Amino acid sequence: MGEDRVQDRAVSDWWxxxxxxxxxxxxxxxxxxIEELIGNISFPQMIWLMLRGELxxxxxxxxxxxxxxxxxxxxxxxxxxxxxxxxxxxxxxxxGAMASAVNVLGDVHGGAGEQAIEMYxxxxxxxxxxxxxxxxxxxxxxxxxxxxxxAPGFGHRFHPIDPRSPRLLELVDEAAAQGVVSGRFAxxxxxxxxxxxxxKGKRIPMNIDGATAVIYAELGFxxxxxxxxxxxxxxxxxxxxxxxxxxxxxxxxxxIPRDYLWTYGGSPLRHLE
Numbered sequence: 293m294g295e296d297r298v299q300d301r302a303v304s305d306w307w308x309x310x311x312x313x314x315x316x317x318x319x320x321x322x323x324x325x326i327e328e329l330i331g332n333i334s335f336p337q338m339i340w341l342m343l344r345g346e347l348x349x350x351x352x353x354x355x356x357x358x359x360x361x362x363x364x365x366x367x368x369x370x371x372x373x374x375x376x377x378x379x380x381x382x383x384x385x386x387x388g389a390m391a392s393a394v395n396v397l398g399d400v401h402g403g404a405g406e407q408a409i410e411m412y413x414x415x416x417x418x419x420x421x422x423x424x425x426x427x428x429x430x431x432x433x434x435x436x437x438x439x440x441x442x443a444p445g446f447g448h449r450f451h452p453i454d455p456r457s458p459r460l461l462e463l464v465d466e467a468a469a470q471g472v473v474s475g476r477f478a479x480x481x482x483x484x485x486x487x488x489x490x491x492k493g494k495r496i497p498m499n500i501d502g503a504t505a506v507i508y509a510e511l512g513f514x515x516x517x518x519x520x521x522x523x524x525x526x527x528x529x530x531x532x533x534x535x536x537x538x539x540x541x542x543x544x545x546x547x548i549p550r551d552y553l554w555t556y557g558g559s560p561l562r563h564l565e
Contacts, residue, residue: 365529408445408505445502
């Protein structure tokens with residue numbers, strides 16, 4: 293009997309969480325009863341509460357909301373969106389299409405925001421050790437370029453200037469003027485642009501990943517959480533495209549392009565002897 297009680301306790305304590313308390317007839321998130329949260333806080337506020345443990349300042353959560361909405365979609369050429377549509381044409385339901393798409397948000401497609409924050413923090417540490425901002429940014433960027441690494445969050449294969457970034461930085465500047473955030477990471481982001489211009493001899497503007505990284509860093513989110521937040525954001529576009537594709541009818545295993553989506557570089561035609 294004693295052994296059974298030990299086993300029961302071990303099973304009941306298998307996980308420990310500070311996020312949710314749930315009993316029959318009771319659900320509390322970070323101590324707040326769900327019935328008090330419903331109708332009183334927004335989805336971005338709930339995200340903040342779940343991740344950070346406290347309800348945010350309204351002005352701070354406005355910045356979070358802005359970052360989340362700005363990156364929801366970038367068209368069917370974005371791998372995650374293309375995969376959502378392809379999965380839908382293959383007959384997957386919305387959950388399968390969304391899961392397939394989110395699963396590709398790795399280091400190459402989806403990781404630049406996390407990497408940009410890590411880069412900003414490296415520059416900040418150099419500044420804390422006494423380096424001037426411009427010098428700190430140039431040393432960090434020069435080191436990346438020497439390794440053959442693009443500065444994450446800067447440059448865009450489609451947009452000479454990403455139309456989302458200037459507006460996001462403008463909102464960060466407004467929040468900094470109001471004392472909501474420090475504005476330090478916006479300065480660091482602009483210093484990275486300036487360092488790239490000096491080192492590369494051409495302007496390489498900040499893109500959506502670099503701009504949302506500024507916001508997440510200003511709000512104090514850990515770099516890895518930036519990737520998770522991007523997954524939440526892009527899931528909206530993924531859902532919209534998957535749903536649209538299901539409404540267009542037919543399951544033809546994806547689009548039938550006029551031109552192939554690939555080129556072949558292998559052996560020419562040959563035959564068994």
